[in-house]
Amino acid sequence: MQKNGPVALIFHVLVLTFVLAPLVIICLVAFTPENTLSLPTTGLSLRWFKAVFEHPDFMASFWNSIWLATLSATLAVAFAVPAALAISRYTFPGRDFLNALFLSPLIIPHLVLGVAFLRLFALLGATGSFAWLVATHIIVVTPYVLRLVLAALSGLDRSAEQAARTLGAGEWTAFRRITAPMILPGITGGWLLAFINSFDELTMSIFVTSPATVTLPVRMYMYATESIDPMMAAVSALMIAITAAAMLVLDRTFGLDRILVGQR
Amino acid sequence: MAFLTLEGVSKEFGTFTAVRDVSLTIDKGEFVSLLGPSGCGKTTTLQMIAGLVEPTEGRISLDGRDITREKPNRRGLGVVFQSYALFPHMTVAQNVAFGLEMRRVPQAERTDRVREALMLVQLSSFADRYPRQLSGGQRQRVAIARALVIAPPVLLLDEPLSNLDAKLREEMQFELRRIQRKVGTTTIMVTHDQAEALSISDRVVVMEAGRMTQVDAPYRLYEQPSNAFISSFVGKTNLLAGTWRRNGASSAVDIGGVLLEASAPEIAAGTPVTLSIRPEKVLVRDAGAGRLEGHVVSRFFLGSQWLFTIETPLGTMTVSTPNQGGEPPAEGSRVGLDWSPADLRVIAGTAAAA
Numbered sequence: 001m002q003k004n005g006p007v008a009l010i011f012h013v014l015v016l017t018f019v020l021a022p023l024v025i026i027c028l029v030a031f032t033p034e035n036t037l038s039l040p041t042t043g044l045s046l047r048w049f050k051a052v053f054e055h056p057d058f059m060a061s062f063w064n065s066i067w068l069a070t071l072s073a074t075l076a077v078a079f080a081v082p083a084a085l086a087i088s089r090y091t092f093p094g095r096d097f098l099n100a101l102f103l104s105p106l107i108i109p110h111l112v113l114g115v116a117f118l119r120l121f122a123l124l125g126a127t128g129s130f131a132w133l134v135a136t137h138i139i140v141v142t143p144y145v146l147r148l149v150l151a152a153l154s155g156l157d158r159s160a161e162q163a164a165r166t167l168g169a170g171e172w173t174a175f176r177r178i179t180a181p182m183i184l185p186g187i188t189g190g191w192l193l194a195f196i197n198s199f200d201e202l203t204m205s206i207f208v209t210s211p212a213t214v215t216l217p218v219r220m221y222m223y224a225t226e227s228i229d230p231m232m233a234a235v236s237a238l239m240i241a242i243t244a245a246a247m248l249v250l251d252r253t254f255g256l257d258r259i260l261v262g263q264r
Numbered sequence: 265m266a267f268l269t270l271e272g273v274s275k276e277f278g279t280f281t282a283v284r285d286v287s288l289t290i291d292k293g294e295f296v297s298l299l300g301p302s303g304c305g306k307t308t309t310l311q312m313i314a315g316l317v318e319p320t321e322g323r324i325s326l327d328g329r330d331i332t333r334e335k336p337n338r339r340g341l342g343v344v345f346q347s348y349a350l351f352p353h354m355t356v357a358q359n360v361a362f363g364l365e366m367r368r369v370p371q372a373e374r375t376d377r378v379r380e381a382l383m384l385v386q387l388s389s390f391a392d393r394y395p396r397q398l399s400g401g402q403r404q405r406v407a408i409a410r411a412l413v414i415a416p417p418v419l420l421l422d423e424p425l426s427n428l429d430a431k432l433r434e435e436m437q438f439e440l441r442r443i444q445r446k447v448g449t450t451t452i453m454v455t456h457d458q459a460e461a462l463s464i465s466d467r468v469v470v471m472e473a474g475r476m477t478q479v480d481a482p483y484r485l486y487e488q489p490s491n492a493f494i495s496s497f498v499g500k501t502n503l504l505a506g507t508w509r510r511n512g513a514s515s516a517v518d519i520g521g522v523l524l525e526a527s528a529p530e531i532a533a534g535t536p537v538t539l540s541i542r543p544e545k546v547l548v549r550d551a552g553a554g555r556l557e558g559h560v561v562s563r564f565f566l567g568s569q570w571l572f573t574i575e576t577p578l579g580t581m582t583v584s585t586p587n588q589g590g591e592p593p594a595e596g597s598r599v600g601l602d603w604s605p606a607d608l609r610v611i612a613g614t615a616a617a618a
Contacts, residue, residue, distance in 0.1 A: 159347050160352075164362065167414060168363055
């Protein structure tokens, strides 16, 4: 492995500091016993975490977001895997269009999507339901799953599946027993990225949530516009912890570089 | 006793014709190789037999049953892929058991048959390893065991030895033949390696640009190639362009005024022909003796034999002689070349630059 020169080293340190410093600070502030966001703090306290868990609106929003992220990531996998199989294996009219359509939510600003869904739901008279919120999130997170599953399929040796076919497996059995396990890292990585993106989504959700379906980021946004106190830091620290834990599990199970970079 | 039959089988991919009108009859227990350069359609032919590619035209039948449109999982043929195509998430034993599992063979019988198959390929102690923990040769043997354990009527091998290094390849050739002899399965092997095809097959099918050009036993293919391409593709040879002359009972090839006696009953006089003579059929004599004069341009010692490049009035020729222990003619020295007229092959038509 090539060694970095001193300039490159300083550059990397600066970039990492810039990225990590806010996260570290917010996590430190979360443990403050004070009433304001202050650093350095006078001591360590879990009072703001306690406040979060005792705040009914935050807890409702938290479970709401977990459910939303789980459902939308799972359904996105259910849509994206067959779509990726079709796109990577068959040539049919409209294939490139279908691929572009599935990936397009990546390049459309979520603000625009939010306004558009708001209008659409108003026209349909469908505002405020959890199901519609899930639908919008599926649209936003599907590209992540599709990208990773497509990458997994493109690196796949199809002869293993053909071998299974010649050994007597039907098409579905060959997929279930051979292809699916071989692209499982891509599917899992896609699911997790979808989960994180859904869990984290604010811009679009502001427009499409109703008082009954407020997600955690929207709740935090609403709370922060009124007052900023260390409880926000505690919620942030919890979100960072959940995301980091998910990433850790993924890395231990499949290896992050394999999933995100596509190395084997 | 035709077991597997291909009748007028063709495959087109868009405007490209990969396989053109291939008709072939294979007997039960036979070991047949499909030999040809890459892109000649040999793998496509194999895939059509396996059911992985559907023929555009023609008919394939197995033991009297038409299988042309049958799905690969209904054919029950054993296939060994070039990449081996082992299932990376399963152990060796699970890989081998997969076909039996698909056939709903009871657990106890499955275990026995997997053990037997692994014993056949000498991998009994590797049953619980994963493919990534095996060497290339071991993976290849797992692939063979996996294909054979289902007792297929036909075993199809797609370049089975091409991913192995030279020494291992030679060992596996004989191993493959040993296994095939023991099991007695009708086997079709695709290869671009003529030595491999010659050494282990009962019959060799030569394919060029999607067509079958010769089907023969290995030694007949070597001794009586039907065209100049085959004579240079199968083994080494010297190709000399000339004209066919006939004078009563005697006949000869006229190469730039030099007449070389040879026989080829079915060729009409005056036709342009290609003369093929194998390097090992030429004898090196003292200068003045033999049928042709030349001088040694270079010589290479190959251990069991010497390989000479000899400049003659007819062009540069490659000649090999067995190593008899003594010092052979030096580079630059003049020699005479001799051969038996029966060893000359006359092929109608001029050679494509081979």
